Amino acid sequence: MASPESGSRRSEPGRSGIMATAIDCFARYGYAGTSIDRIARAAGVTKGALYYHFRDKEQLLFAAVKERIEAFEQHVLGRIANVDEPAEALREIARMCALNAMEDNHRRFILTLMVEALDTNVSLSAEFREMLQRFRSFHRHLLRQGQERGLFRKDVDLATAAVQFVSGILGAEIQYYQDPERIDLKKTLACHVEQFLAWLTVPATAAGLVSGGRQHV
């Protein structure tokens, strides 16, 4: 909930303070739309401080992205570690994404830069691509666990199912950012998980079965 704009000095200074401010600015205005001056002003320092801690604007972005991706993945792994029910793990992930998206700009930062970096920063884009791969592979793992324990039906393509689960999360976040007052993110994601689980635990007869080759995600 930190509000960096306007007033001259905000947040704690130093490298981490600058990075936190940078993340917030990048999340709001994108990389190209955020000037070094803006970050510095919002962080309550001058450009000198910024260029002392970071070689250039791009390196600041890289550091921020890396920090955010690692922190989020650690956060997820930490919370899931002692949940051994796959269904409950999925529920927990959805809850975490919802909370994360609502309480600060951290997930929006990732989303914004993911979209912007696509054609403007090849190596950063690769970073995001790999992050999504890890995220999907993590879900695939959970789903396979559920299958092996006989909790989930076995006639679904795990790769595609993982893509779909992640889609639901990302898409809900986008809609929430566009209209926070109209979209109840927590409820939407909760329903998403329940719908997904209902589909996974259905008697394995009705429609919705998967055809064609599997995706390698």
Next chain:
Amino acid sequence: MASPESGSRRSEPGRSGIMATAIDCFARYGYAGTSIDRIARAAGVTKGALYYHFRDKEQLLFAAVKERIEAFEQHVLGRIANVDEPAEALREIARMCALNAMEDNHRRFILTLMVEALDTNVSLSAEFREMLQRFRSFHRHLLRQGQERGLFRKDVDLATAAVQFVSGILGAEIQYYQDPERIDLKKTLACHVEQFLAWLTVPATAAGLVSGGRQHV
């Protein structure tokens, strides 16, 4: 599949040619990341030509967004008009989104600007917000139709269901843009619809039911 970059002159000139090029550039590099020079060069004209047809950069963006939103909505309405099965209509929408996302940058343009405009352009952001509202309300309408005809179960919150359907589309598109080689968008969206329909047509007993107040979407 138009490739505006590099070579000096491309596409047909004139207002519509400039706008088509602008859409492609904005889709790739975002608004802030696209310079007037870049659009002009890619369109094979000079900056003067651009400022002859559009008051300024922002107005060009507005015109482009408006054109794209209207064209997409007309396209959807046109194709759905003579489909009276709600389930088939949902399938058709998913197919159209997949094709649109794969064959040109038009849907990516909307997605990119949706994310970028959030904190940088209030009125443009409102445009996108309303677009999403219309899109959801359209789906809600289809779902209600399905309920009234006894095709879909009646214990689901239509508003939330619509959000979820749209989430699946948006999220799949994002993942596809990030990794077109790994994500089979057509298959992913096809499975998304089938999963959604399976959940809607399930015997109305199993899990996945909706609690709490409805969203007003």
Next chain:
DNA sequence: GGCTCAATACTGAACGTTCAGTATGGCGAG
């Protein structure tokens, strides 16, 4: 058919501003 006039669709150069990045200087702590 030839001539005028005005409108359309641009070009190319310039202007003022903003940007990322740099050079230098200062200051408090050890």
Next chain:
DNA sequence: CTCGCCATACTGAACGTTCAGTATTGAGCC
């Protein structure tokens, strides 16, 4: 005195925007 940490003041390039001028077209008149 020096070193970590930062402020101030600056530079050159890139940016959005303006503008004077030009090529082309078509309608209206003699």
